Amino acid sequence: MGSDNGEERIQGPCAGREERIFVSVRMRPLNEMEIARNEVTDWECINDSTIVYKNSFAAMRSMYPTSYTFDRVFSCDCSTRQVYEEGAKAVALSVVDGINSSVFAYGQTSSGKTYTMTGITEYTMADIFDYILKHKEREFVLKFSSMEIYNESVRDLLAPDASPLRLLDDPERGTVVEKLTEEILRDWNHLKELLSICESQRQIGETFLNESSSRSHQLLRLTIESSAREFLGKDNSNTLTASVNFVDLAGSERASQALSGGSRLKEGSHINRSLLTLGSVIRKLSKGRNGHIPYRDSKLTRILQSSLGGNARTAIICTISPARIYVEQSRNTLLFASCAKEVSTNAHVNVVMSDKALVFHLQKELARLENQLRSAGYSVRSDAATLLREKDLHIEKLEREVRELILQRDLALSRIQDLQQGEADDKSSMKWEGPDSYYHELHIQQSWGSPNSGESTLAHHLCIGGFQDI
Numbered sequence: 001m002g003s004d005n006g007e008e009r010i011q012g013p014c015a016g017r018e019e020r021i022f023v024s025v026r027m028r029p030l031n032e033m034e035i036a037r038n039e040v041t042d043w044e045c046i047n048d049s050t051i052v053y054k055n056s057f058a059a060m061r062s063m064y065p066t067s068y069t070f071d072r073v074f075s076c077d078c079s080t081r082q083v084y085e086e087g088a089k090a091v092a093l094s095v096v097d098g099i100n101s102s103v104f105a106y107g108q109t110s111s112g113k114t115y116t117m118t119g120i121t122e123y124t125m126a127d128i129f130d131y132i133l134k135h136k137e138r139e140f141v142l143k144f145s146s147m148e149i150y151n152e153s154v155r156d157l158l159a160p161d162a163s164p165l166r167l168l169d170d171p172e173r174g175t176v177v178e179k180l181t182e183e184i185l186r187d188w189n190h191l192k193e194l195l196s197i198c199e200s201q202r203q204i205g206e207t208f209l210n211e212s213s214s215r216s217h218q219l220l221r222l223t224i225e226s227s228a229r230e231f232l233g234k235d236n237s238n239t240l241t242a243s244v245n246f247v248d249l250a251g252s253e254r255a256s257q258a259l260s261g262g263s264r265l266k267e268g269s270h271i272n273r274s275l276l277t278l279g280s281v282i283r284k285l286s287k288g289r290n291g292h293i294p295y296r297d298s299k300l301t302r303i304l305q306s307s308l309g310g311n312a313r314t315a316i317i318c319t320i321s322p323a324r325i326y327v328e329q330s331r332n333t334l335l336f337a338s339c340a341k342e343v344s345t346n347a348h349v350n351v352v353m354s355d356k357a358l359v360f361h362l363q364k365e366l367a368r369l370e371n372q373l374r375s376a377g378y379s380v381r382s383d384a385a386t387l388l389r390e391k392d393l394h395i396e397k398l399e400r401e402v403r404e405l406i407l408q409r410d411l412a413l414s415r416i417q418d419l420q421q422g423e424a425d426d427k428s429s430m431k432w433e434g435p436d437s438y439y440h441e442l443h444i445q446q447s448w449g450s451p452n453s454g455e456s457t458l459a460h461h462l463c464i465g466g467f468q469d470i
Contacts, residue, residue, distance in 0.1 A: 017348060022315040023341040024072035024087035025051055025334065027322055028112040034323045041322035043330060045075035051334070055324070068334045070341060076322070080119035083317065091315040092124040095224050096131050098240030098349040102247060102307035106336065107319035108329040109251030110209045116317055117248040121195070121220060124244065128224070129188055136229075142185040143223040146198040147177060149299050150216035151270045156181050157198040157218070167302060174306050182223070195220075205264055209253065215267045217274065217300050220246040225352075239352040245307060249275065249300075252329065274298045279336055285309045286342035313347045316340050 030039055042055045051073050053066040072087050094101045103120060105113035132140045146157040153164040158181040166178040185191050203215040227239040250271040277298035284293045285308060295305045307314050318337040320330040 018344050018346045019313065021340050021343045021345060022072075022087070022091055022313075023070050023318070023337050024074065024083070024315070025068075025070050025318045025320065025337055026074040026078065026083055026087075026112065026116060027051065027076055027320050029076040030321075030323060031110070034321070034325075037325075039323040039325060042324045042327050043320065043322045045073045047073070049073055053327075053331075055327070064331055064335075068338060070337060080116060081123065083116060084120045084123040087317055088120050088124070088315045089127070091313045092120070092244055093127060093131070094313045094347070095222070095242045095244040096128060096226070098226075098242045098351065099347050100242045100244070100306065100312035100350065101347075102245040102304070102312050102314045104247045104249065104307075104314070104316040105319060106249050106316055107251060107333050108321070108326060109207065109213055109253040111251060111319040111321050111326075111333075113251060113319050114214055114248050116319060117246055120317075121246045124246070125188075125191055125222070128222070138226045139229050141225040143182045143225075144185055144191065144194055145180050145182045145221045145223075146194070146219070147180060147221075148202055148216040148218045149274070149303075150203045151267060152274070152299055154299060154303075155201075155216075157201040158183060158194065167299060174310070175302050177303070203267075205267065207253070207264060213253075214248065214250050215264075215271070217250050217271075218248045219303065222246075240350065241352050242350050245304075245312075247304065247307075249278075252332075254329070274300045277301050279339075281308055282336060282339045282343060286339040307345075309343055309345055311347055311350075312345055314343075314345055 027043055027045060030041065042053060043051055044054050045051050049072060050067060050069050052068075053062075074083050074087070088103045091101050092103050103117070103124075105117040105120075107113050128142075147165070148155050148157055154167065154177055155162050156165060156177075156179075165180060168176050168178050170176050183190075183194060185194075198218070198220065202218055204212050205215045207213045221243050223241065223243040225239055225241045252272055252275050253268050277294060278301055280294055280297075281301050284291065289309065295301045295308075301308065306312050316337065318333050318340075320326075320333050322330075
Protein backbone atom coordinates (compact mmCIF):
# COMPACT_ATOMS: atom_id res chain seq x y z
CA MET A 1 0.00 0.00 0.00
CA GLY A 2 1.50 3.30 -1.04
CA SER A 3 1.41 6.46 1.02
CA ASP A 4 -0.16 9.74 -0.03
CA ASN A 5 2.86 10.80 -2.05
CA GLY A 6 3.16 7.52 -3.91
CA GLU A 7 5.94 6.10 -1.76
CA GLU A 8 6.26 3.10 0.47
CA ARG A 9 8.61 2.40 3.35
CA ILE A 10 10.26 -1.00 3.34
CA GLN A 11 12.97 -2.73 5.27
CA GLY A 12 16.40 -2.27 3.76
CA PRO A 13 19.21 -4.69 3.03
CA CYS A 14 20.93 -4.23 6.40
CA ALA A 15 17.90 -5.43 8.31
CA GLY A 16 18.16 -7.26 11.56
CA ARG A 17 21.51 -5.92 12.74
CA GLU A 18 21.18 -6.50 16.46
CA GLU A 19 23.57 -4.72 18.80
CA ARG A 20 23.76 -3.53 22.37
CA ILE A 21 23.17 0.04 23.49
CA PHE A 22 26.49 1.87 23.65
CA VAL A 23 26.81 3.10 27.25
CA SER A 24 29.41 5.58 28.46
CA VAL A 25 29.84 7.47 31.73
CA ARG A 26 31.14 11.01 32.08
CA MET A 27 32.27 12.30 35.45
CA ARG A 28 32.42 16.06 35.80
CA PRO A 29 34.82 17.91 38.13
CA LEU A 30 33.67 19.47 41.38
CA ASN A 31 31.80 22.72 40.80
CA GLU A 32 32.32 25.94 42.70
CA MET A 33 29.56 25.20 45.19
CA GLU A 34 31.02 21.78 46.00
CA ILE A 35 34.54 23.17 46.30
CA ALA A 36 33.27 25.86 48.66
CA ARG A 37 31.77 23.14 50.86
CA ASN A 38 35.08 21.21 50.79
CA GLU A 39 33.42 18.19 49.24
CA VAL A 40 35.50 15.03 48.80
CA THR A 41 35.54 13.05 45.54
CA ASP A 42 34.50 9.43 46.05
CA TRP A 43 34.75 8.22 42.44
CA GLU A 44 37.75 7.65 40.19
CA CYS A 45 38.15 6.59 36.56
CA ILE A 46 41.04 4.13 36.67
CA ASN A 47 41.04 3.52 32.89
CA ASP A 48 38.97 4.14 29.76
CA SER A 49 36.26 1.66 30.73
CA THR A 50 36.21 1.33 34.53
CA ILE A 51 35.11 3.60 37.35
CA VAL A 52 35.62 2.68 41.01
CA TYR A 53 34.31 3.82 44.37
CA LYS A 54 37.28 5.09 46.41
CA ASN A 55 35.73 5.26 49.88
CA SER A 56 36.97 1.92 51.20
CA PHE A 57 35.42 2.34 54.65
CA ALA A 58 31.94 2.95 53.25
CA ALA A 59 32.43 0.25 50.62
CA MET A 60 32.99 -2.37 53.33
CA ARG A 61 29.54 -1.67 54.74
CA SER A 62 27.80 -1.37 51.38
CA MET A 63 26.09 -4.17 49.50
CA TYR A 64 26.73 -2.48 46.13
CA PRO A 65 29.72 -3.18 43.87
CA THR A 66 32.70 -0.85 44.08
CA SER A 67 33.75 -1.19 40.43
CA TYR A 68 31.69 -0.59 37.27
CA THR A 69 32.71 -1.29 33.66
CA PHE A 70 31.16 0.29 30.58
CA ASP A 71 31.89 0.78 26.88
CA ARG A 72 33.66 4.04 27.66
CA VAL A 73 34.38 6.05 30.79
CA PHE A 74 35.37 9.74 30.63
CA SER A 75 37.23 11.32 33.52
CA CYS A 76 36.96 14.93 34.68
CA ASP A 77 39.60 16.21 32.26
CA CYS A 78 37.93 14.84 29.10
CA SER A 79 36.43 17.43 26.76
CA THR A 80 32.95 17.30 25.27
CA ARG A 81 34.56 16.87 21.87
CA GLN A 82 36.25 13.68 23.07
CA VAL A 83 32.97 12.45 24.57
CA TYR A 84 31.31 12.97 21.20
CA GLU A 85 34.08 11.35 19.15
CA GLU A 86 34.35 8.22 21.31
CA GLY A 87 30.91 7.92 22.85
CA ALA A 88 28.31 9.14 20.36
CA LYS A 89 29.64 9.90 16.88
CA ALA A 90 29.45 6.40 15.39
CA VAL A 91 25.86 5.97 16.56
CA ALA A 92 24.62 9.48 15.71
CA LEU A 93 26.04 9.53 12.17
CA SER A 94 24.29 6.27 11.29
CA VAL A 95 21.41 8.52 10.24
CA VAL A 96 23.17 9.45 6.98
CA ASP A 97 23.14 5.74 6.03
CA GLY A 98 19.38 5.48 6.57
CA ILE A 99 19.53 4.01 10.10
CA ASN A 100 17.60 5.56 12.98
CA SER A 101 19.72 6.60 15.96
CA SER A 102 19.32 8.19 19.37
CA VAL A 103 21.69 9.77 21.88
CA PHE A 104 20.61 10.13 25.52
CA ALA A 105 22.00 12.06 28.44
CA TYR A 106 20.97 10.61 31.80
CA GLY A 107 21.92 11.56 35.34
CA GLN A 108 21.01 13.50 38.44
CA THR A 109 20.37 17.20 38.37
CA SER A 110 23.46 19.43 38.06
CA SER A 111 25.61 16.55 36.77
CA GLY A 112 26.26 18.11 33.36
CA LYS A 113 23.64 16.51 31.08
CA THR A 114 22.53 19.65 29.23
CA TYR A 115 26.12 20.86 28.85
CA THR A 116 27.10 17.50 27.34
CA MET A 117 24.08 17.17 25.03
CA THR A 118 24.42 20.73 23.71
CA GLY A 119 27.95 20.00 22.56
CA ILE A 120 27.10 16.60 21.11
CA THR A 121 24.14 18.04 19.18
CA GLU A 122 26.26 20.80 17.63
CA TYR A 123 29.13 18.45 16.74
CA THR A 124 26.74 15.94 15.13
CA MET A 125 24.95 18.62 13.09
CA ALA A 126 28.27 20.01 11.89
CA ASP A 127 29.45 16.56 10.78
CA ILE A 128 26.15 15.92 8.98
CA PHE A 129 26.42 19.18 7.02
CA ASP A 130 30.03 18.34 6.23
CA TYR A 131 28.95 14.90 4.98
CA ILE A 132 26.33 16.49 2.71
CA LEU A 133 28.91 18.83 1.19
CA LYS A 134 31.21 15.89 0.39
CA HIS A 135 28.47 13.78 -1.27
CA LYS A 136 27.21 15.80 -4.20
CA GLU A 137 25.92 12.66 -5.91
CA ARG A 138 22.95 12.52 -3.51
CA GLU A 139 20.13 14.92 -2.86
CA PHE A 140 19.45 15.59 0.86
CA VAL A 141 16.38 16.98 2.60
CA LEU A 142 16.72 17.81 6.32
CA LYS A 143 13.71 18.24 8.59
CA PHE A 144 13.98 19.48 12.17
CA SER A 145 11.49 19.21 15.03
CA SER A 146 11.67 19.70 18.78
CA MET A 147 9.49 18.93 21.77
CA GLU A 148 9.61 18.79 25.53
CA ILE A 149 7.73 16.77 28.14
CA TYR A 150 6.85 19.09 30.99
CA ASN A 151 4.71 17.76 33.85
CA GLU A 152 3.67 14.86 31.58
CA SER A 153 2.46 17.23 28.85
CA VAL A 154 4.07 17.23 25.40
CA ARG A 155 4.82 20.72 24.07
CA ASP A 156 6.09 21.86 20.67
CA LEU A 157 9.19 23.99 21.22
CA LEU A 158 8.94 25.51 17.74
CA ALA A 159 5.31 26.58 18.10
CA PRO A 160 4.40 30.00 19.54
CA ASP A 161 1.73 28.58 21.84
CA ALA A 162 2.30 26.10 24.65
CA SER A 163 -0.78 23.96 24.11
CA PRO A 164 -0.21 20.26 24.86
CA LEU A 165 -0.04 17.82 21.98
CA ARG A 166 -1.58 14.37 21.72
CA LEU A 167 0.28 11.13 21.14
CA LEU A 168 -1.06 8.87 18.41
CA ASP A 169 -0.23 5.26 17.51
CA ASP A 170 0.75 4.75 13.87
CA PRO A 171 0.96 1.12 12.63
CA GLU A 172 4.09 1.88 10.57
CA ARG A 173 5.88 4.65 12.46
CA GLY A 174 4.90 3.77 16.01
CA THR A 175 4.06 6.59 18.41
CA VAL A 176 3.83 9.99 16.73
CA VAL A 177 3.11 13.46 18.12
CA GLU A 178 0.07 15.05 16.54
CA LYS A 179 0.57 18.46 14.85
CA LEU A 180 4.26 18.65 15.74
CA THR A 181 6.03 21.39 13.77
CA GLU A 182 8.64 20.14 11.31
CA GLU A 183 10.92 22.72 9.70
CA ILE A 184 12.86 22.02 6.49
CA LEU A 185 16.41 23.23 7.08
CA ARG A 186 17.94 25.63 4.60
CA ASP A 187 21.48 25.78 5.96
CA TRP A 188 23.59 25.75 9.10
CA ASN A 189 22.52 29.23 10.17
CA HIS A 190 18.86 28.23 9.95
CA LEU A 191 19.55 25.29 12.26
CA LYS A 192 21.33 27.49 14.80
CA GLU A 193 18.36 29.82 14.79
CA LEU A 194 15.96 26.97 15.50
CA LEU A 195 18.19 25.62 18.28
CA SER A 196 18.18 29.02 19.97
CA ILE A 197 14.37 29.11 19.79
CA CYS A 198 14.18 25.70 21.45
CA GLU A 199 16.55 26.79 24.19
CA SER A 200 14.49 29.88 24.93
CA GLN A 201 11.22 27.94 24.92
CA ARG A 202 12.34 25.15 27.24
CA GLN A 203 11.25 25.15 30.85
CA ILE A 204 14.21 26.21 33.02
CA GLY A 205 14.11 26.90 36.74
CA GLU A 206 16.44 27.70 39.60
CA THR A 207 16.94 25.25 42.43
CA PHE A 208 19.34 25.04 45.32
CA LEU A 209 21.50 22.64 43.33
CA ASN A 210 21.47 24.43 39.97
CA GLU A 211 20.80 28.00 38.93
CA SER A 212 19.43 26.92 35.54
CA SER A 213 18.00 23.47 36.11
CA SER A 214 16.10 21.83 33.25
CA ARG A 215 12.56 21.16 34.41
CA SER A 216 11.52 19.09 31.38
CA HIS A 217 12.75 16.33 29.10
CA GLN A 218 13.82 17.77 25.75
CA LEU A 219 13.91 15.85 22.48
CA LEU A 220 15.44 17.30 19.31
CA ARG A 221 14.86 15.30 16.14
CA LEU A 222 16.59 15.62 12.78
CA THR A 223 15.13 13.61 9.89
CA ILE A 224 17.28 13.08 6.80
CA GLU A 225 15.93 11.97 3.43
CA SER A 226 18.44 11.27 0.66
CA SER A 227 18.32 9.84 -2.86
CA ALA A 228 20.69 9.53 -5.78
CA ARG A 229 20.50 12.56 -8.07
CA GLU A 230 20.62 10.46 -11.26
CA PHE A 231 17.34 8.76 -10.31
CA LEU A 232 15.45 11.84 -9.11
CA GLY A 233 11.96 12.01 -10.62
CA LYS A 234 12.21 8.50 -12.08
CA ASP A 235 9.94 5.61 -11.30
CA ASN A 236 12.75 3.45 -9.92
CA SER A 237 14.00 6.02 -7.42
CA ASN A 238 14.69 4.89 -3.86
CA THR A 239 15.02 7.20 -0.86
CA LEU A 240 16.84 6.58 2.41
CA THR A 241 15.06 8.15 5.35
CA ALA A 242 16.06 8.08 9.01
CA SER A 243 15.97 10.22 12.15
CA VAL A 244 18.45 11.01 14.88
CA ASN A 245 17.15 11.98 18.32
CA PHE A 246 19.03 14.06 20.86
CA VAL A 247 17.43 13.49 24.25
CA ASP A 248 18.34 15.68 27.19
CA LEU A 249 16.55 14.17 30.16
CA ALA A 250 15.70 16.24 33.18
CA GLY A 251 17.77 15.24 36.20
CA SER A 252 16.50 13.22 39.10
CA GLU A 253 16.61 15.10 42.38
CA ARG A 254 15.85 14.76 46.03
CA ALA A 255 13.48 17.38 47.38
CA SER A 256 15.50 17.56 50.60
CA GLN A 257 18.71 18.37 48.72
CA ALA A 258 17.14 20.64 46.10
CA LEU A 259 15.10 22.42 48.78
CA SER A 260 12.26 22.54 46.27
CA GLY A 261 8.71 23.48 47.02
CA GLY A 262 5.57 24.60 45.24
CA SER A 263 5.88 24.37 41.45
CA ARG A 264 9.49 23.10 41.70
CA LEU A 265 8.33 20.23 43.92
CA LYS A 266 5.58 19.35 41.45
CA GLU A 267 8.05 19.44 38.55
CA GLY A 268 10.51 17.25 40.42
CA SER A 269 7.74 14.76 41.21
CA HIS A 270 6.81 14.38 37.52
CA ILE A 271 10.47 14.15 36.53
CA ASN A 272 11.25 11.43 39.06
CA ARG A 273 8.12 9.47 38.13
CA SER A 274 8.95 9.43 34.42
CA LEU A 275 12.59 8.54 35.12
CA LEU A 276 11.40 5.72 37.39
CA THR A 277 9.34 4.34 34.49
CA LEU A 278 12.33 4.68 32.20
CA GLY A 279 14.41 2.71 34.69
CA SER A 280 11.75 0.00 34.90
CA VAL A 281 11.65 -0.32 31.10
CA ILE A 282 15.44 -0.55 30.91
CA ARG A 283 15.58 -3.21 33.64
CA LYS A 284 12.93 -5.35 31.95
CA LEU A 285 14.59 -4.99 28.56
CA SER A 286 17.96 -5.97 30.04
CA LYS A 287 16.40 -9.29 31.09
CA GLY A 288 14.87 -9.95 27.68
CA ARG A 289 11.60 -9.04 26.03
CA ASN A 290 9.49 -11.61 27.85
CA GLY A 291 6.51 -10.25 29.74
CA HIS A 292 4.93 -6.83 29.82
CA ILE A 293 7.16 -3.80 29.32
CA PRO A 294 5.51 -0.62 30.68
CA TYR A 295 6.19 1.73 27.75
CA ARG A 296 2.80 3.37 28.10
CA ASP A 297 3.21 4.23 31.77
CA SER A 298 5.02 7.42 30.77
CA LYS A 299 4.91 9.68 27.73
CA LEU A 300 8.71 9.74 27.73
CA THR A 301 9.04 5.96 27.32
CA ARG A 302 6.14 5.87 24.91
CA ILE A 303 7.81 8.37 22.57
CA LEU A 304 11.21 6.70 22.92
CA GLN A 305 9.96 3.12 22.55
CA SER A 306 11.69 2.55 19.19
CA SER A 307 14.97 3.83 20.64
CA LEU A 308 14.77 1.46 23.62
CA GLY A 309 15.18 -1.93 22.03
CA GLY A 310 13.56 -1.12 18.66
CA ASN A 311 14.60 0.02 15.20
CA ALA A 312 17.43 2.34 16.19
CA ARG A 313 21.05 2.47 17.22
CA THR A 314 21.30 4.02 20.66
CA ALA A 315 24.00 5.60 22.78
CA ILE A 316 23.47 6.65 26.40
CA ILE A 317 25.83 9.02 28.19
CA CYS A 318 25.38 8.91 31.95
CA THR A 319 26.75 11.91 33.83
CA ILE A 320 27.69 11.83 37.51
CA SER A 321 29.14 14.11 40.13
CA PRO A 322 32.17 12.82 42.08
CA ALA A 323 31.10 14.57 45.30
CA ARG A 324 30.51 12.41 48.37
CA ILE A 325 27.22 14.15 49.12
CA TYR A 326 25.77 12.72 45.89
CA VAL A 327 27.24 9.23 46.21
CA GLU A 328 23.84 7.52 46.36
CA GLN A 329 22.52 9.35 43.29
CA SER A 330 25.74 8.59 41.42
CA ARG A 331 25.48 4.91 42.33
CA ASN A 332 21.86 4.81 41.09
CA THR A 333 23.01 6.34 37.81
CA LEU A 334 25.71 3.70 37.45
CA LEU A 335 23.22 0.92 38.19
CA PHE A 336 20.93 2.31 35.50
CA ALA A 337 23.88 2.37 33.07
CA SER A 338 24.74 -1.23 33.95
CA CYS A 339 21.22 -2.34 33.01
CA ALA A 340 21.21 -0.21 29.84
CA LYS A 341 24.33 -1.87 28.44
CA GLU A 342 22.47 -5.23 28.46
CA VAL A 343 19.68 -3.92 26.22
CA SER A 344 19.79 -4.85 22.53
CA THR A 345 18.36 -2.91 19.62
CA ASN A 346 17.58 -4.14 16.10
CA ALA A 347 18.32 -1.35 13.65
CA HIS A 348 17.92 -1.62 9.89
CA VAL A 349 18.18 0.65 6.88
CA ASN A 350 14.93 2.45 6.08
CA VAL A 351 14.21 2.67 2.35
CA VAL A 352 11.33 4.53 0.74
CA MET A 353 10.39 3.31 -2.73
CA SER A 354 8.19 4.80 -5.42
CA ASP A 355 5.07 2.78 -6.24
CA LYS A 356 6.47 1.45 -9.54
CA ALA A 357 9.78 0.54 -7.96
CA LEU A 358 7.91 -1.17 -5.16
CA VAL A 359 5.81 -3.17 -7.64
CA PHE A 360 8.97 -4.25 -9.45
CA HIS A 361 10.59 -5.22 -6.15
CA LEU A 362 7.55 -7.24 -5.12
CA GLN A 363 7.40 -8.97 -8.52
CA LYS A 364 11.02 -10.07 -8.15
CA GLU A 365 10.34 -11.29 -4.64
CA LEU A 366 7.24 -13.17 -5.83
CA ALA A 367 9.22 -14.83 -8.63
CA ARG A 368 11.92 -15.85 -6.16
CA LEU A 369 9.36 -17.39 -3.80
CA GLU A 370 7.64 -19.23 -6.68
CA ASN A 371 10.98 -20.72 -7.73
CA GLN A 372 11.58 -21.87 -4.18
CA LEU A 373 8.13 -23.47 -4.06
CA ARG A 374 8.68 -25.22 -7.38
CA SER A 375 12.06 -26.50 -6.27
CA ALA A 376 10.62 -27.65 -2.98
CA GLY A 377 7.66 -29.32 -4.79
CA TYR A 378 9.97 -31.15 -7.22
CA SER A 379 12.10 -32.32 -4.33
CA VAL A 380 9.02 -33.58 -2.50
CA ARG A 381 7.74 -35.35 -5.60
CA SER A 382 11.15 -36.91 -6.25
CA ASP A 383 11.34 -38.16 -2.70
CA ALA A 384 7.81 -39.59 -2.94
CA ALA A 385 8.55 -41.38 -6.24
CA THR A 386 11.70 -42.92 -4.80
CA LEU A 387 9.81 -44.08 -1.74
CA LEU A 388 7.06 -45.63 -3.87
CA ARG A 389 9.59 -47.51 -5.99
CA GLU A 390 11.21 -48.91 -2.86
CA LYS A 391 7.81 -49.98 -1.53
CA ASP A 392 6.92 -51.69 -4.84
CA LEU A 393 10.20 -53.61 -4.89
CA HIS A 394 9.64 -54.70 -1.32
CA ILE A 395 6.12 -55.86 -2.14
CA GLU A 396 7.37 -57.82 -5.16
CA LYS A 397 9.99 -59.50 -3.00
CA LEU A 398 7.37 -60.47 -0.42
CA GLU A 399 5.08 -61.83 -3.14
CA ARG A 400 7.90 -64.00 -4.53
CA GLU A 401 8.60 -65.34 -1.06
CA VAL A 402 4.91 -66.09 -0.55
CA ARG A 403 4.73 -67.95 -3.90
CA GLU A 404 7.80 -70.01 -3.00
CA LEU A 405 6.31 -70.86 0.38
CA ILE A 406 3.01 -71.90 -1.24
CA LEU A 407 4.91 -74.10 -3.71
CA GLN A 408 6.89 -75.71 -0.91
CA ARG A 409 3.69 -76.24 1.03
CA ASP A 410 1.95 -77.91 -1.94
CA LEU A 411 4.98 -80.14 -2.58
CA ALA A 412 5.07 -81.16 1.07
CA LEU A 413 1.32 -81.98 1.01
CA SER A 414 1.78 -84.01 -2.17
CA ARG A 415 4.58 -86.01 -0.59
CA ILE A 416 2.47 -86.60 2.49
CA GLN A 417 -0.42 -87.86 0.31
CA ASP A 418 1.93 -90.13 -1.62
CA LEU A 419 3.33 -91.54 1.62
CA GLN A 420 -0.18 -92.12 2.95
CA GLN A 421 -1.25 -93.83 -0.33
CA GLY A 422 1.88 -95.99 -0.36
CA GLU A 423 1.26 -97.09 3.21
CA ALA A 424 -2.29 -98.10 2.32
CA ASP A 425 -1.13 -100.09 -0.71
CA ASP A 426 1.53 -101.78 1.37
CA LYS A 427 -1.02 -102.97 3.85
CA SER A 428 -3.26 -104.44 1.13
CA SER A 429 -0.37 -106.26 -0.50
CA MET A 430 0.55 -107.97 2.74
CA LYS A 431 -2.78 -109.89 2.72
CA TRP A 432 -1.68 -113.04 0.69
CA GLU A 433 -1.69 -116.76 1.36
CA GLY A 434 1.30 -117.86 -0.69
CA PRO A 435 4.14 -116.67 -2.88
CA ASP A 436 2.18 -117.05 -6.10
CA SER A 437 -0.48 -114.69 -5.09
CA TYR A 438 2.19 -112.09 -3.99
CA TYR A 439 4.03 -112.35 -7.30
CA HIS A 440 0.77 -111.99 -9.13
CA GLU A 441 -0.06 -108.78 -7.18
CA LEU A 442 3.43 -107.43 -7.70
CA HIS A 443 3.14 -107.98 -11.42
CA ILE A 444 -0.10 -106.12 -11.57
CA GLN A 445 1.27 -103.15 -9.53
CA GLN A 446 4.34 -102.93 -11.71
CA SER A 447 2.19 -102.79 -14.79
CA TRP A 448 0.14 -100.00 -13.22
CA GLY A 449 3.25 -98.06 -12.28
CA SER A 450 4.11 -97.33 -15.92
CA PRO A 451 4.67 -93.63 -16.78
CA ASN A 452 1.33 -93.39 -18.56
CA SER A 453 -0.69 -94.77 -15.70
CA GLY A 454 -0.71 -91.47 -13.73
CA GLU A 455 0.16 -93.22 -10.47
CA SER A 456 3.25 -92.54 -8.34
CA THR A 457 6.23 -94.88 -8.59
CA LEU A 458 6.47 -94.74 -4.82
CA ALA A 459 4.13 -97.74 -4.52
CA HIS A 460 6.47 -99.75 -6.71
CA HIS A 461 9.39 -99.12 -4.40
CA LEU A 462 7.26 -99.97 -1.40
CA CYS A 463 6.21 -103.28 -2.92
CA ILE A 464 9.79 -104.25 -3.68
CA GLY A 465 10.76 -103.30 -0.18
CA GLY A 466 7.98 -105.43 1.19
CA PHE A 467 9.14 -108.37 -0.89
CA GLN A 468 12.67 -108.05 0.41
CA ASP A 469 11.47 -107.85 3.98
CA ILE A 470 9.70 -111.15 3.54
